Amino acid sequence: MNTIRSIAQSNNFPERTITRLKAEIQKTHATRDIDRNKNKRRKWTVFTYHSPRIRKLTNLFKHTEIVIAFRSTNTIQQLKKPKPQHHTQEHNKCGVYNLTCNTFKLTYIGQTSGYLKQRYQEHIRHIRNNNPQSAYAQHILKHQQEYGPITDIMTLLKSEQKTSMLIHYEQLYIQTYHHNGHLIPEQSAGDIKPLIQLTIDTSHTTGIDTKLNSAQYTN
Numbered sequence: 569m570n571t572i573r574s575i576a577q578s579n580n581f582p583e584r585t586i587t588r589l590k591a592e593i594q595k596t597h598a599t600r601d602i603d604r605n606k607n608k609r610r611k612w613t614v615f616t617y618h619s620p621r622i623r624k625l626t627n628l629f630k631h632t633e634i635v636i637a638f639r640s641t642n643t644i645q646q647l648k649k650p651k652p653q654h655h656t657q658e659h660n661k662c663g664v665y666n667l668t669c670n671t672f673k674l675t676y677i678g679q680t681s682g683y684l685k686q687r688y689q690e691h692i693r694h695i696r697n698n699n700p701q702s703a704y705a706q707h708i709l710k711h712q713q714e715y716g717p718i719t720d721i722m723t724l725l726k727s728e729q730k731t732s733m734l735i736h737y738e739q740l741y742i743q744t745y746h747h748n749g750h751l752i753p754e755q756s757a758g759d760i761k762p763l764i765q766l767t768i769d770t771s772h773t774t775g776i777d778t779k780l781n782s783a784q785y786t787n
Contacts (some may be wrong), residue, residue, distance in 0.1 A: 612637060646711040658724040664737045666745075667691060667704045668721045671713040674752040675745050676704035679738040681731050688718045703755040710754070 569590055576586050614637045615622055626636045665684050667676040679689040691704050695715065700706035708715055715721055727738045739758065746757035 580682050585757075608658070610638075611635065614638070656719060658727070659683065659718060659722065661724055662729060663726045663727040664725045664734065664741055666723050666725055666741070667715075668723075669707060669713050669752065670716050670721065671711070672752075674707070675750050676702075676707065676755055677725075677742045677745060678702075678704075679728075679734040681734065684722060684724060685718060688722050692736060703752060707752045707754045 569586075573583065573586050576583065583748075602603060612635045615626055616620055616638075622638075626638075629636055660683050662681050662683060663676065664679045665687070667672070667678065667688075668678075678687065690761050691702055692715070693699075694701045694705035695708050698709060707713065725741055728737055742751065742755070742757055745751040751757060
């Protein structure tokens, strides 16, 4: 600094400018030291971001020494370019279906009055958008599990075009899979209906349709 001041005086350069420059340099070094000490005290933590509620939760730590980082719930398996889907004939039908988790081999039961392949695309879109709208998407995102192509994980359980019967068949299969311990925990089995419970007998599966129709008309 003395050399700089001497050169400035020899060239008739204002000394106050040199003084101001020195003060700015000292201030910059002091600020860096403070920031360095702050960073040493900070702790990092990672949140899985899949809904706006996570952002609201992490805002509580904004003025603390905890630094928040986010990571996606997608896996490499989910992010890679999907292979072309090959639908079977049953995927062009409507009715009650199941979706299987490739990791735990647990099942989600659903029903649709449209094509199964369209409902499959809806579930996959929820997963890729980190939108736990369906119980199946919530299960995959929550546990970071793998899903597969439609031919591997989606099966038509009951082909049915009557909208009034879809709910009854869906409840039948939900209660059956829950009874056998195969239903994903994110899907609620609802209230156990005694008349439907009578149809859950693996040794008399051929009578399910008849018993279900009887239960419907009895109600």
